Amino acid sequence: TQLLEQxxxxxxxxxxxxxxxxxxxxxxxxxxxxxxxxxxxxxVLLVTVVTGGEVKKLKRLTFQFGDARKDSSLHITAxxxxxxGLYLCAGAGAGNNRKLIWGLGTSLAVNP
Amino acid sequence: xxxxMQNPRHLVRRRGQEARLRCSPMKGHSHVYxxxxxxxxxxxxxxxxxxxxxxxxxxxxxxxxxxxFPKEGPSILRIQQVVRGDSAAYFCASSQGPGxxxxxxxxxxxxxxx
Numbered sequence: 300t301q302l303l304e305q306x307x308x309x310x311x312x313x314x315x316x317x318x319x320x321x322x323x324x325x326x327x328x329x330x331x332x333x334x335x336x337x338x339x340x341x342x343v344l345l346v347t348v349v350t351g352g353e354v355k356k357l358k359r360l361t362f363q364f365g366d367a368r369k370d371s372s373l374h375i376t377a378x379x380x381x382x383x384g385l386y387l388c389a390g391a392g393a394g395n396n397r398k399l400i401w402g403l404g405t406s407l408a409v410n411p
Numbered sequence: 412x413x414x415x416m417q418n419p420r421h422l423v424r425r426r427g428q429e430a431r432l433r434c435s436p437m438k439g440h441s442h443v444y445x446x447x448x449x450x451x452x453x454x455x456x457x458x459x460x461x462x463x464x465x466x467x468x469x470x471x472x473x474x475x476x477x478x479x480f481p482k483e484g485p486s487i488l489r490i491q492q493v494v495r496g497d498s499a500a501y502f503c504a505s506s507q508g509p510g511x512x513x514x515x516x517x518x519x520x521x522x523x524x525x
Contacts, residue, residue: 332513341415341502341516342454387454389514399444399514403453 302326303390305402313410315377320405322388323370329391331371332399333362336385378409415440415505416485417517424493424524432488432520436505443486444514445471445478448500457501460486493524 303324312318322331330349334342346355348364348371355362359382361374375382385406389399416435424430436443445457456470460480471478475493480486490497500521504514 334516339518341417341504341518344513344515347513389454399456401446401454401456 303388303400303402305386305388305405307405308403309406309408311408311410312378314379316409317374317376318378318407319372319374320386320407321370321372322390322402324390324400325369326390326392326400327368328400329368331364331368331391332389333371333373334387334389336387336404337383342385342387375407378407380409380411383407383409415503415515415517417501417503417520419520420518422520422522424522426494426524427492430490430493430497430522430524432490432501432503432522433485434488434503434505434517435485436503437515440505440507440515442506442508443480444504444506445486445488446502446504448502448519454502457488490522493522495524498522498524 303322306321330347332347333345335345336342346357346362348362351366351368353364359376363372385404387404388402391399415437418433422430441462443460446454447457448454458471458478459467462480463482475491477489500519502516502519504516506514
């Protein structure tokens with residue numbers, strides 16, 4: 300059974316701080332996606348990483364896919380209250396069944 | 412430029428009633444996924460459908476739950492004889508097809524069974 304573990308589960312920081320959240324698995328994924336979910340809303344896709352070692356930047360967010368395509372990290376620089384939310388990673392397996400495997404998420408609170 | 416549309420946003424049912432949740436995928440998307448989310452459990456995959464076909468229903472309870480994605484019209488997740496444990500947020504996501512796994516989510520339907 301493929302599993303994705305996200306850490307930390309909860310994170311509360313002050314505005315302006317940097318943070319990194321992790322998404323780890325013992326399985327290899329063909330691609331990995333990061334989503335952010337706000338209360339009462341559906342997850343919103345932030346980025347997809349496909350190649351081992353790939354780094355993608357989205358403003359203050361930096362996403363990295365591990366060389367072996369088993370893990371990923373999300374680094375936020377100078378966090379702002381608007382970054383508050385639940386960050387979810389989801390891995391896609393190979394083959395025609397595109398069922399995503401989901402982590403439980405990191406709940407981030409950025410305090411002003 | 413509509414995204415994934417789910418309705419209703421909120422649904423209250425008494426125990427034993429039926430719940431029907433609707434999902435219209437994004438334009439051009441022929442793949443639909445249904446997920447259930449509880450506060451302590453994150454997103455749980457239920458079923459993956461293409462037009463007129465169920466591809467993977469391994470996450471869906473075998474009793475009382477069914478899903479369809481007809482040739483015309485929205486995808487429907489149907490829960491018969493609801494129980495309190497069915498109370499959750501149900502999310503639908505759609506994607507373009509086998510070559511693209513990026514999933515776009517609707518706002519969800521919050522089912523409350525009283």
